[in-house]
Amino acid sequence: MSKKHRGRIQAQGGGTEKSQSWSQDDPLTKKQGLSLLKSLWNSLTKKEKELRKKPYEDAQRYIENVNGGIDAVKKKTFRNRKTKDVRIDIEVLAGSAFLLLLGIFVYFMLFN
Amino acid sequence: MAEFLYADFLNNKRVYNLAQAFWGRLLTGILKQYGYDYTSYINQFQGGKKEYDGNPIFSAFIPEAKRAIRVIQVSPKEEGDDLSAWIDSIESNGKSHTEQTKELVLDVKLSRKAKAGAKELMTKWIANQLDESDIDEIVMLVTKE
Numbered sequence: 001m002s003k004k005h006r007g008r009i010q011a012q013g014g015g016t017e018k019s020q021s022w023s024q025d026d027p028l029t030k031k032q033g034l035s036l037l038k039s040l041w042n043s044l045t046k047k048e049k050e051l052r053k054k055p056y057e058d059a060q061r062y063i064e065n066v067n068g069g070i071d072a073v074k075k076k077t078f079r080n081r082k083t084k085d086v087r088i089d090i091e092v093l094a095g096s097a098f099l100l101l102l103g104i105f106v107y108f109m110l111f112n
Numbered sequence: 113m114a115e116f117l118y119a120d121f122l123n124n125k126r127v128y129n130l131a132q133a134f135w136g137r138l139l140t141g142i143l144k145q146y147g148y149d150y151t152s153y154i155n156q157f158q159g160g161k162k163e164y165d166g167n168p169i170f171s172a173f174i175p176e177a178k179r180a181i182r183v184i185q186v187s188p189k190e191e192g193d194d195l196s197a198w199i200d201s202i203e204s205n206g207k208s209h210t211e212q213t214k215e216l217v218l219d220v221k222l223s224r225k226a227k228a229g230a231k232e233l234m235t236k237w238i239a240n241q242l243d244e245s246d247i248d249e250i251v252m253l254v255t256k257e
Contacts, residue, residue, distance in 0.1 A: 013198065067158065069159065070155070071155050071157070073153055073202075074154060074155050075202075077217065081186075082191065082192060085196065085198040
């Protein structure tokens with residue numbers, strides 16, 4: 001059975017298709033989200049990183065600045081605008097993501 | 113310099129809402145001939161407040177066509193072409209399982225040429241006449257005229 005909170009962070013376009021996903025019972029925290037983004041970044045080649053430096057920074061800033069978490073379905077695209085489709089996508093497919101730990105505690109108290 | 117529609121949409125919530133409504137009208141006009149309808153599939157809110165960042169400004173799932181469209185609108189001041197497009201996918205919930213639905217993504221600085229290009233791409237997409245390999249040519253033909 002699929003978990004309540006699911007999503008993925010993807011590097012796509014220009015022939016690249018790499019992703020880091022989550023599927024868990026509790027909402028993804030900001031810290032976990034940033035860690036997944038970092039893991040994705042570390043999986044890219046030097047060339048793939050060069051093309052996605054700004055998209056990576058924009059995605060990182062977006063997660064850091066999320067206020068109160070985000071609920072599915074959410075898709076955010078951070079594109080290298082000098083290219084047709086080289087980008088990093090954040091997809092919250094089910095449940096919630098990018099909550100602070102305190103937010104997770106409140107979520108748990110309300111819904112469990 | 114190209115003239116941009118709803119140019120101030122990121123600084124003015126009223127203009128943002130008008131730009132959002134524009135995309136809805138554009139798609140409704142295309143769907144009318146088929147008798148199709150659409151529903152938005154992207155949550156526009158964050159922490160209970162609507163996001164006004166244009167990413168995306170509009171989303172539509174068209175069940176009868178088994179297609180989706182997402183529009184990202186950026187400031188006219190951003191670098192790059194007025195219109196870029198690619199095909200992605202979304203998860204949609206069927207009666208008993210999750211299905212993958214093809215999604216046309218438009219990344220737009222809303223000039224009049226970009227509007228024409230977006231309309232052309234949406235029209236072909238709904239009619240199931242758009243291959244990924246055709247996108248660049250259509251964008252170039254419409255926006256460079």
